[in-house]
Amino acid sequence: IKYYIPKAKLIAILRDPAERAYSNYLHLIKQEREPLDFAEALAQEEERIKNNWWSFWHYKHQGLYYVQLKRYYEEFEKSQIKVYLYEDLKNNSLGMLKDMFGFLEIDDTFTPDISEKVRQAPRLPKNKALESFLSQPHPVKSILSPLVPTSLSDKLVNKIRYLNRGKPKLSPAVRKQLIEFYREDILQLQDLIGRDLSQWLKC
Known part of the structure; x- marks a missing residue:
């Protein structure tokens, strides 16, 4: 320089x-x-x-x-x-x-x-197992899927994901x-x- x-x-x-x-x-x-x-x-x-x-x-x-x-x-x-x-x-x-x-x-x-x-x-997952369950295919989700409207399930998943995330502190x-x-x-x-x-x- x-x-x-x-x-x-x-x-x-x-x-x-x-x-x-x-x-x-x-x-x-x-x-x-x-x-x-x-x-x-x-x-x-x-x-x-x-x-x-x-x-x-x-x-x-x-x-x-x-x-x-x-x-x-x-x-x-x-x-x-x-x-x-x-x-x-x-x-x-x-x-x-x-x-x-x-x-x-x-x-x-x-x-x-x-x-x-x-x-x-960034808000990071507090419980990684729960985050994985919400994000990845799972037999339980396959069973529940036909019973719950997609719009409702999406809102529910997003809400749970938000509550499961936080701003980690040093x-x-x-x-x-x-x-x-x-x-x-x-x-x-x-x-x-x-x-x-x-x-x-x-x-």
Whole structure:
């Protein structure tokens, strides 16, 4: 970048690295591309890296922001780099965008439409056996099918499926493990970007 666009302006938006890692994991779970539970996947990460797994499975290492940003600060003037936090986007998205427009030296009087909500975390099955029963052919369903109108059965299945799904939360034990992994990186990062990141260190 420095070679081709020496005056480039760079923007990064950083999320709590533990939450980012878990969100990354849930994304792959939803796509059925991750066979392990989160703790097991974290334990396997070093081995996966050695075996050249794509970086999307590097749940922990993708959140080492200081390591990744430091080289940009070494190559570019600090005035060319703007770092926001996910909390800025979540709590004051319009204010963040206005500030970003100013940084990019474009029309900061423009007010974008921000009515569309950020996509929420995926709702995943609580009971996998029930989800499988609802989704796959089953003798019981074959018996009941002629007795229940299709429109009613579809509504019932969708209702049960919705109730069986939830937004999984990162367990406190795994979060604590991740915070210890990230602690030094977070402390260095907050000095680098001049932001208080103490919330990221809370279990």
